[in-house]
Amino acid sequence: MKGQFFLIGALLIVLMLYIGIAPLLSPSHIGPEIGEDISNMFENIEMEYPRAFNLGLVSSSAEQKLVNFSSFIAEEASERSVTLSSLWLITQNVSDNLNITVGNFLGYNTSVTLNVSGTVNTLYVEDSKINSTVFSSPPSEFQLIVNFNTTESNLLLEKYKANFYSVLEIRKGTDKIVGEIKA
């Protein structure tokens, strides 16, 4: 009779282990880890946006190259069932004034308030479009406060250097990564 206890005991252990391990073996758990997938994509874009900006500067069309690149990565993200939205701005010195161009790829029209060392300009930017404004003779090192929706960023930038700044959001299912890119 004692030997059968071993068998019954083994069956009970197997049952308990199965109940304990079953959630780990469910398809949602053993499938591709979504968080890791968008994490790679975020890192990749974080490195590549500034490169696209620099390559655009080389061909004297940074705005157009960034518009193209933003559409390109949005299309690539959509192929992977990922939603990507970004808002970026570039600052360039033009005849001692400061030109700021904002690119809106958030998926909707938005207003962006720019405060350059106390001077405030508001730009309305349609979705997938750019809009620009000029600030007269700011100091060589200036503070830029960017406001849109509920986001506010405070940047300290140099006038004689071309600057790139972006807020990027990547979503897949319930996973979301939001971050800033500065170059």
Next chain:
Amino acid sequence: MKGFWRTVESVFAIIMLMSFLLLVGSTYFIATAETDLSFVGYEALKELDTRGELRQYAVTGDGDSINSKISMRGFNHSISICRYGGTCTGQYPDAEDVIVSNYIISGHNSYDPLVVRLYAWRRT
């Protein structure tokens, strides 16, 4: 005789436990390994980029040269290069359980956006 049957039943109990643990273990670890493979592929492409051995081949559509620089033990792999609009060089492999790793590039010496896709599948 009683002792003999006890031993047989104990052995059956041990075999039952071991079989269950092996079955569960192999299912879990194979699945985890395949999940990690996509990350390994991305890291391999990033490493090539860091060494300056990716972009020059990618912009000229030379997927074979990129593929020859990648090593993934126990897996076959191939490269496809896709441009804006979905035009791709290289083909999706005719294999089962193919894992894809993607790497976005904005250009090399000039702006030329593309995606390098690394396909990996288990050697049979």
